[in-house]
Amino acid sequence: MATTEGFDSPALGEPYLLTPGPLTTSFAVKQAMLRDWGSWDGDFRAMTADLRRRLLALTGDAKAEFDCVPIQGSGTFCVEAMLGSFVPRDGKVLVLANGAYGLRAAQIMQYLGRAHTLIDKGDYLPPRGEEVAAALDADPAITHVIAIHCETSSGILNPVAEISRAVYASGRKLLVDSMSAFGAIPLDVNEIRYEAMVSSANKCIEGVPGFGFVIARKSELEAAKGRSHSLSLDVHAQWATMEKTGQWRFTPPTHVVAAFLEALRAHEAEGGVAARGARYLKNRDVMVAGMRQLGFETLLSERWLSPIIVTFFCPAHANFSFQRFYELMKDKGFVIYPGKLTVVESFRIGCIGRMNEDVMRRVVEAARQSLSQMDVSDAAPPRAALDERAKLAA
Template sequence: MADTATAQGFEPPALGEPYLLTPGPLTTAYSVKQAMLKDWGSWDGDFRAMTADMRRRLLALTGDRKSEYDCVPLQGSGSYCVEAMLGSFVPKDGKVLVLANGAYGLRAAQTMKYLGRAHTLIDKGDYLPPRGDEVGAALDADPAITHVLAIHCETSSGILNPVPEIAEVVKAKGRKLLVDSMSAFGAVPLDVNDIGYEAMVSSANKCIEGVPGFGFVIAKKSALEAAKGNSHSLSLDVHAQWAAMEKTGQWRFTPPTHVVAAFLEALKMHEAEGGVAGRGARYTRNRDVMVAGMRELGFETLLSDRWLSPIIVTFFCPAHEKFVFNRFYELMKDKGFIIYPGKLTVVDSFRVGCIGRMDEHVMRRVVEAAKQSLDEMGVDTAAPPATAIAERAKLAA
């Protein structure tokens, strides 16, 4: 019998491979994997042309019609790129307002400490996003703040933060916006005509559905020019990387050639699906089908529907005495699905990603696997502890 994903045009993972229900790395298409079967010379003209094509395709996703922005790929993980952005675009005498409501905002604040640069923090905990009025008040109270860092999608909880609202306030107050769109770019709109960010970062292995190995900065050309001499790091100097690419078409240091080839294939598939709108629509449907099914089993989401992202959803662990997350994880894996542990400090939770090469038919199978796993554990209800619900109500009030 044909796999339901295959019947809908989504091939299943290779034989024996589970679906990765994570915020990346994620399940990729066969053609993306196959693109890595050829070796490329990092200095060769063909690879330079690939890099230029990739940069053009990424810029096309921003809506930049005035050629005010440019794209700078950087080797390394997403956190490398966040550090590169902060170290390159924030002057040594600048100050950053970090907006945190989970692990990645807090990691950005930790990065600022390592950089030894001034920063302040709005920490909303796990349940709520930072809002425009709070940001405005903080900027009014501290004229020294030059930049605001917002996390587009905080994947430790699954919150989709109101970046347009934040951007409007930052612009009105005459400050500069930096965006960590690591897990949202490519599926959630981030049009420069609506959100005039100074710079933003994302990664190859997220919503574009490539494989890990590099990230990229998209920034105003004026900001790239002004970034000269700011960086604390040779390797993470965005201006130096940009200047080298503009002059030679090459990466300064050994590029992840196979990863770039895979990413180009992923970008072509992204375009064929309908770009940001098409990719976002599939992920949203994945989320809606999965959340509805999990709620029917008794699971409850950490967040209200208003803040649920189409990227990843956090669920409370059931209160049932026989529920053990590690056992649940292994049972789900045995059925072909790798879920993600929780990253909250207050309550026990787990996460289910909605992104990657899968559709709503796969998500229905995820729900069925969860039901079977609960049955095998002897868990007859997935309802969370009353204390978790009370904590959510208290913190969300």
């Protein structure tokens, strides 16, 4: 059964973080960090084992073909660890991009000095299965494909099941960056085939920043021995050490792990992936409907809106300033997110974290009041932005 703890107001008088992570956490998650843990101690090793077990359970891996490897650092650390560990040095990656995080994966490949090619769909549309299949048919050297599950720079929820079918029909392997989706959007290994995926503690599980995790087939983990370009980002070495000793190779974020376990327990109590995703979807629907009533327009068509974060065009009105809007929203208890688009001005409102639909109604009211304070009578975007959206979505 879902709990309502933490929905009425942020703990300790903090603003709500309407971002794709870090995000608003419960008081219980914060409180879990008040104790110190020894990284070598048996109690902490048991915590690490529990964390790995609970995360694997979210994938539906009943056959025990996968394992979970926590990695210190931000989510990007995990993406680099995954690419550097599972792609052979003579391999080649097809990077599927429709925003900043797909492009970042391509940048990682450049830093690694490993072969890659790119499908860049821009800000409005997802890569589709037929495009992936065509690219793989055209280039037999490609060994792996990396897809972003939810591209949070635009808010697109990419069709990873469709992409997976195209990848494996072509005899290649899929890697998934599910940073902002895992825990709320299903990524069941029985329904969507992939070799490895990565996510982070401070996303849909509603923990705090400090580590991410790789969930990969054991056969891929074994094959990754000696492949990594990096000492600290070697997924095989981290996995082998944890299997042998139960410990992290280097100092773990002990307090973050304790907080994450509390968040995992709350995730289970709420009803798991399905219930968490349903709450976020309701958050999105209530917020988007309210913002549209104010005149705001979403970057994406309805079909591709994710329940994670939504991008809105900035109003064309001469009095609108995003920085002023941001400050007014923060004064009312809501921290929103700047846009990451390259063509038009935008901002983003996250739907994830310790929030429910009542909070989202207050977000809309705060936006209405902020527009009034700015003397913005019309929140409609520039005509050119809508024309561009219509052209690219056609």
